[in-house]
Amino acid sequence: MRGPHLHGRLLAIFAVFAVLLTTLVGRLGQLQLTDRAELAASAPVSSTKTVYRPAPRGRILDRHGTPLADNAVRVDVTLDRAALADLDDGGEGVIRRLAAALGTERTSLRDRMTLCGAPGAAPPPRCWAGSPYEPVTVAEGVDAEVALGLGERAERFPGVAVTTTAVRRDRDRPLAPQVLGYLTRAGEEDVQTSDGEIQAGAVVGRAGLEQQYDEQLRGTAGRAEVRVDARGIVIKTLSSQEAVPGEDVVTTLDADLQRATEDVLAGAVTDARARGLAADEAAAVVLDLRDGGVLASASLPTYDPSVWTGGISQAEYRRLTAEPESSPLTDRVVAASYPPASTFKVVSLPAAARSGVDLDEPVRCSSSVRIGDRTFRNFESRAYGTISWRKAIEVSCDTVFYEAAASIWDEAGGLSGDDADDVLVRSARAFGLGERTGIDLPGEVSGRVPDRGWKQAYWEETKDETCRRAREGYPEVSSRARADYLKEVAEESCERGHQFRPGDEVNLSIGQGDMLATPVQMAQVYGAIATGGEVRAPRIVSETRSPEGERTPIASGERTRVDLDEAVVDTLRPALEDVVRQGTAAGAFAGFDTDRWPVAGKTGTAEVFGEEDTAWFVSYAPADEPRYVVAVVIGEGGTGGGSAAGAAREIHEELRRLED
Template sequence: MRRRAPRLQARMLASLAVLTLLAGVLIGRLGQLQLTDHPAGDDRVALPGSSRVALPALRGRILDRDGRPLVDNAVRTDVTIDRQSLADARDGGRATVRRLATALDLPFDSLWGRTTLCGAPGAADRPDCWPGSALVPVPIAVGVEPAAAASLTERPELYPGVAVTSQPVRDYPRAKGGGAPQTTGYLTRPDAETIEASDGAITDADLVGAGGLEQQYDELLRGTPGYSEVRVDARGVAVEETSRTEPVAGSDLVTTLDLPVQRATEAALADGVRQARDQGHRADSAAAVVLDLRDGGILASASVPTYDPSVWSAGVTQEKYEQLTTGDRSPLIDRVTGVAQPPASTFKAVSLPGAVAAGTDLRDDVSCSSSYRIGDRTFNNFESRAYGRISWREAIKVSCDTVFYRVAHQVWRDQGGLSADDSGDPLIDTARELGLGAATGVDLPAESSGRIPDRAWKREWWDATKDASCREARRGHPEIADRTRRAYLTALARENCSSGYQFRPGDEANFSIGQGDVTATLLQMARVFGTIAQDGSAPSPHLGRASIAPGGARTPVDLPTAQRVDLPGRSGSLLRAALTDVVAAPGGTAHSAFAGFPLRQWPVAGKTGTAEVYGKQDTAWFVSYAPATKPRYVVAVVVSQGGTGGATAAPIARAIHEELRTQ
């Protein structure tokens, strides 16, 4: 017995040491799980104690000028499951979720994935995981049919922790026409930079404006979030709400948009694009805008291709989201403000005042020949037509190119030719004074500034592209089968490689008719024509009109300051007369498009444009205003690869004017 006692004691001590070691490991692991395995400040996995849960505010609506909703709020039926019931269940809640999947006829994997926290170990991939807080019930199924959801409440014993809730979501009552989706924008989850910059006002579970007015006025529409203080147990599960601060709803935004005009504009643009395609044109994109000259408010803004914005409320898939956001033909692009392209002959309304600033006497007749020679290059009139000696008013009416080539060539010489700088070029200066080459300042994100290609820009462009041009010159474009096109592009690359920095007379000639490197947005050209219509008073385009707080208080939106532009000599009055001839007089380039239109009751003035784009079909432009005798509205239309301005863009504008004259 005495011999065995020491052995027994040794065994007991060894067992105690092992148990102590295991207990230490267990305690260490628990401490690691609670203190170190989760990011600091991550409220999705909370420590025992209390935590704060954000309560999003009801977002304000977007209304037209008469209070009709363009973007509204509707109620969506969701099914949620309480995280405490999941944690309490032996199987983690799998049986409950499986019964839910059967009752709602939804895949189990999708519903189960929703119970996992995005970013946590073993979580489902986005968008199946739950990106919100671990302290709130998880919306396991969204947009459920109310009848199907109601059946769950009849057997609560089968669905512990399950609740049916109503959630506000964006609603688009004009989704099938008149909703201006590119202008109003959409909502999306915020990125990390937005969350950090919000100083706690935005969480990763919120939605923020991602385009258009939703983005521009996001803070006004979003309101002020509330919060709920909850008690959290050791599992990170909220077990009791201890206090609550209710959110404050966002304000409604009243816009300058006019629903009937917007609806008519969208319909006219869609019909015009269809007709252009029926005639063999690609018509791959288009835009139209209506500007109210009384205050600069935008009455209508439409883009093609377009889309049904209710896709956001239904829950867009990643595949659908990529279709909406990828490429130059994305239907989310606002082609009124976000796309700049050569304005073609509509730019002659800019070049004519520039010609007067250069010393041109508008009382003199000018030669409208079929072509004009500059160095070793021939610049042709449209369709090589010749009109002989004509007045400047006639030159605008028939859209003569060679008249402007002559002026541009003389301006280039007077500036000093190849050795000149940009100071004092009257054509370039006039374009800038009329607001081109700079954003209009409209209250929308991502507005394009367009481009006025002067000598400084030419040098910068050459510096940036010289190496690529030289490589293409050496390669000779072997991938192009067409010999003529291959030779042209190779010669162009050689020229750009060796002397692409030079501002040549051909550059000034192309500039004078809105071709070459000059680009402008549709809204910029609408503003130019509004300035001409009002004899130098430049409209300030805007969309915001007022905000309406939840209590009903209405606050006007600050309007931009109107500006004055000097239209030298008789250029303003001559242009207004000539632009009326374009539509009303025989031989005017838009005359046939307005045949049978009541021009006596609603006189329209405007200018067509047909932009040549290398490798593509022509782009059709028409910018107009009415009534010509007392201008009130500007209507501008552009159709990419749509043919001529007179045949495609002008008929679209006519349909819009039909609506405006009934206002």
């Protein structure tokens, strides 16, 4: 009898469980389908959060107030996650209709609604990197007609809003992109190291003035304290504080001169390429000697900063950054260095005078000279016989400087010499070469004065590889003669590469060998010659202006003094005028009115191993009352007189027009 009774009891128990389960399922269905809004409203509050809103960024202006980096109003579309969460379908219908209205894929909008870094989120940049407690920007730069249509049908798009955002304006033609820099979204490191000044999703300057003056330009973000429920959805705003716009930054640049300088530089590169030269890079800078202000700064190759707006493609990013030495992002005025070649002779001549050379005594300009165990040839000019030091500058005679350098090397102690006793090394450093000028731009390089200390350090750093090559040679080089030459060089460097030999001094005297300088450094050197020794450090920004119009001046660059003997100045300054009137730059300045606008300058043609020559011309004007310095360099551009001097001439013509 126990069997039937047990079976009946089990059936009764199962029946009770079935009723309970049915009731539970029904209640869950009610909760899901009918009471969602009520539950959301009654859900416990998890925390109070702070939401930041970026401030309108300050502008970057030229010296006359012309905007170089300006703001524009961009129309964006946002989606409120809270509004979507409260819809019966979780917002799927809204997302479908919005995707159709915007002409985009539904999946891209759905990806955008995921929070970067959250489990299951779409990968950047498809996910949302902003605050989880504010509406998500799902479309930027929306056409006005599309935005109007969304507003007119608001009932079909709950949670959708059309907003305006202040962004950098895309100019029809960007000026000075390497100087101005560009903006990108803040990364994790930016946020963590900013002491709360930068928030996730904010934009920050990544180069140029945008980076250098980012703190002044970005202003103070607005903030709101909000209450969120357990789902992370904002249910109430507790307090809010408006954003404070950033300050305007006023530069020393002249927009008209900047535009002209960029055009001139591009034209010079085009002309050089038409003559069969590579001309793969170039730079030009114009300094105002009165205050050290940079009036124009151009660098090639260049780029359009607007490529960073809204996220850059991977292909474009690789093009801009794959090779730093040829990157369009590099500001070649301050962040690239080149052998200055014969433009360096204005440094060597004061050194020769300091070593005891009488600048009034004639010197012999031969076709070559034997120093130590090597013959050094006159590269930039023919043999002129007995000439003056002034003439040596005019015709750029190398052998005159070779012999002066050999004497300086002997006086410094030869192989056992000391840099402190080397007047040529000291002269280079007195002019500021081998160290940064202090210009208010990020990324400036120091160039290089290859003295004894540098050569010893470089040899120690590279001797293992050099000595390996001395043993094994260069089997990968197809030319036997070339491979033998490289092996011979490696053998000598392995054994004596630490020695500062006579050839090192000789090469330094004409700005060759391992000597490197930036265009802005050489502009500073010629500024010192123009003024008789006194020059200010270059600068780009003159003042900042608050949104209320309050001005905060930026101090002019620090004054530096180069000790130049009167005899040096009396020789150099007329010699540099002769270069333009009848010397190595005369062809480029043919027909130029040097009486009305006298120019003084020096050509330079730098030999670079494995490449075509680099062309230089550094100058100042008016020569009788110097105010402007112009430095031009064209990588693989041929001779200084054939390429760089012509570009400088056109810039001087523009300067003369500005003066008129």
